[in-house]
Amino acid sequence: QVQLQESGPGLVKPSETLSLTCTVSGGSVGSDTYYWSWIRQPPGKGLEWIGYIYYSGSTNYNPSLKSRLTMSVDTSKNQFSLKLSSVTAADTAVYYCAREIFFYNSGRRWFDPWGQGTLVTVSS
Amino acid sequence: SYDLTQPPSVSVSPGQTASITCFGDKLGDKYASWYQQKPGQSPVVVIHQDNKRPSGIPERFSGSNSGNTATLTISGTQTMDEADYYCQAWDSNTAVFGGGTKLTVL
Numbered sequence: 001q002v003q004l005q006e007s008g009p010g011l012v013k014p015s016e017t018l019s020l021t022c023t024v025s026g027g028s029v030g031s032d033t034y035y036w037s038w039i040r041q042p043p044g045k046g047l048e049w050i051g052y053i054y055y056s057g058s059t060n061y062n063p064s065l066k067s068r069l070t071m072s073v074d075t076s077k078n079q080f081s082l083k084l085s086s087v088t089a090a091d092t093a094v095y096y097c098a099r100e101i102f103f104y105n106s107g108r109r110w111f112d113p114w115g116q117g118t119l120v121t122v123s124s
Numbered sequence: 125s126y127d128l129t130q131p132p133s134v135s136v137s138p139g140q141t142a143s144i145t146c147f148g149d150k151l152g153d154k155y156a157s158w159y160q161q162k163p164g165q166s167p168v169v170v171i172h173q174d175n176k177r178p179s180g181i182p183e184r185f186s187g188s189n190s191g192n193t194a195t196l197t198i199s200g201t202q203t204m205d206e207a208d209y210y211c212q213a214w215d216s217n218t219a220v221f222g223g224g225t226k227l228t229v230l
Contacts, residue, residue: 037219047159047167047210049219060217096166109214110157110172117166 002027004097004115012091012122018084022097022115023077030055030075035100037111038071038082040093048093052100053080087122094119126215128222135228142198144225146211149192154213156194158187161224162207170209171196203229 008020022036029036038050051061053071061069070083084091094117102109129147136142146156156174159167169178171187174194184199194213198205206229211222 039219046224047212047221049221062218101172107155107214108173109155110169110212111159111167111219112169112172112178114166114168 002099002113004099004113006095006097006115006118008095008118008120010119010121012087012120013124014088014122015086018082018087018091018120018122020082020095020097020118020120021079022081023079024099025078027099028075029073029078029080033101035060035102035109036073036080037098037100039096039098039111039114041096041117042090042093050082050084050095089122092120092122126213126218126220128211128213128220130209130211130222130225132223133226133228135230136198136201138203138229139200142201142205142227142229144196144198144209144211144227146194146196146222147192148194148213148220151192151194151213152190154189154215156187156189157212158185158194158196159210159212160205160207161210167210198227201227201229205229 003025005023012018035052037052053059068085073080096117098111098114158171160170161167170185174189175187186197208224210224
């Protein structure tokens with residue numbers, strides 16, 4: 001079955017760029033039937049959708065984060081990545097990658113599975 | 125922006141039925157999903173497309189969505205069902221999550 005694993009630094013300094021990678025096993029990021037998403041959860045708080053990338057490289061970002069976000073996909077490594085610039089303490093969170101299953105133009109879409117998550121702390 | 129509202133907490137006795145609601149404007153016109161998150165674990169989808177159970181999710185989990193409210197129902201609740209539950213829907217190609225409901229089984 002498909003498994004996702006996040007990786008990247010656990011500590012980032014304020015004003016710098018947070019960079020994470022999600023490695024997919026048991027499936028292909030080159031598939032045209034899924035989006036590849038990032039979701040975060042500040043400690044003790046709820047879930048916030050960050051955005052997704054398609055195998056073609058097309059993206060859709062949360063408007064609240066759009067100006068600081070860059071996502072990319074590497075089909076040769078079966079990975080997709082997230083870069084969030086100019087981070088502050090408010091960006092401290094567990095970051096999850098997830099596969100989004102969708103039925104084109106129907107509104108039927110959900111996240112399954114999720115990675116185990118990685119805690120990123122923004123602090124000097 | 126679109127908002128989904130959940131009660132912060134719900135309590136239920138073992139073996140009883142738990143209902144967790146999710147309120148959003150014309151939510152019934154969208155598809156709702158529900159995610160279970162146990163402490164220290166990543167979320168797992170328990171209901172998608174309003175009322176579809178993924179394989180491996182017990183039959184005691186069911187969902188409905190109509191009007192402005194989606195509901196997750198857990199029949200014959202077990203202690204292992206104690207967790208945080210999040211509803212989720214899409215609005216203008218943006219995923220929105222509810223604030224989460226802590227289900228206590230006692």
